[in-house]
Amino acid sequence: MADAATESGVVKAGGGRSRGLDRAFDILDFLAGARRAMRPNEIAQELGAPRSTVYDLTALLVRRGFLEEVGDGRLFLGDRLHILGAAHAALSSRQMAIEAALGRIVEDTQETAQFCRLDGNKYIVATARDGTRPFRITTNIGHRVPLTWTASGRLLVGHLDAAGIAAFVPPEDFALPDGRPIDRNAFLAEVEAARVVGHFTFDSALDSYTHCFAVPVRSALGRAEATLCIVAPREDAYRNHAAYLASLKQAAAQISPLFAKPG
Incomplete structure (x- = not known):
């Protein structure tokens, strides 16, 4: 079974997995700082990242609950982040x-x-x-x-x-x-x-x-x-x-x- 990083379609030889993870964290950090929902192409433009990579990663993050769709193709932070934060705060x-x-x-x-x-x-x-x-x-x-x-x-x-x-x-x-x-x-x-x-x-x-x-x-x-x-x-x-x-x-x-x- 393909793992999450492979599923994103951005794993390459020579450290691609790490770069994909870094870019996923960049997306989450960027949206947290922006404090508003944005479309993947806007995120890619702001981050200076390839659109294809950002589309692949945001789709994966939506599937895993770390991002959620809020209408008109815009994405924002998902409920799973709240669950993780609550677990951290509790323990x-x-x-x-x-x-x-x-x-x-x-x-x-x-x-x-x-x-x-x-x-x-x-x-x-x-x-x-x-x-x-x-x-x-x-x-x-x-x-x-x-x-x-x-x-x-x-x-x-x-x-x-x-x-x-x-x-x-x-x-x-x-x-x-x-x-x-x-x-x-x-x-x-x-x-x-x-x-x-x-x-x-x-x-x-x-x-x-x-x-x-x-x-x-x-x-x-x-x-x-x-x-x-x-x-x-x-x-x-x-x-x-x-x-x-x-x-x-x-x-x-x-x-x-x-x-x-x-x-």
Whole structure:
């Protein structure tokens, strides 16, 4: 019986199976980042991939439930991914500890709490817990944004020197959505300051009413593998600044040991 990779029709000699798997993961990652359904030819164009390969792989992914058809030939992420994610959340000791930490932060502060990390050279909120105030700040889970837009970004590149940051962060990310430039030297200075004090907070660069807090979740080597964050209305953030940071740092200290070993 032909296996899944052979069934896709993209297995070639000399590593073709691995290339086919890589391309399948590229398709899933791309749709997750795009946050919308797309036709296979659009996916191929965006990825710069052969259309025949993308058609073969998307057909296979639909058959296996990793993609689903949503009408007009458009495809999006399928239910099987949700099942896999739910299994991970239910059985991963690391994920359960993260969820518990977010719950404690919300209980302490009533504010929206987030667990954030790198996705390539971008920032994502991997999981979050909404605050309990009547005015709630919600979160787009998995949405990739430039590191330069975020408090967490100043911590997640803290292990790099200036040259390493320049090589890692794309030049186009030193601008806000409205085109306003982000000063490179100021960003580097903020990275260094965050490295020294072990946190970073600022008024959000993307709106006029929230203040963002981030503290690192460190590996055994001291690198920020992720961050714990609070996003709060500015007046509440200013009034409770020290208490919010204390809650985040206590939670980060509790889960950081989990990042010294597989989850």
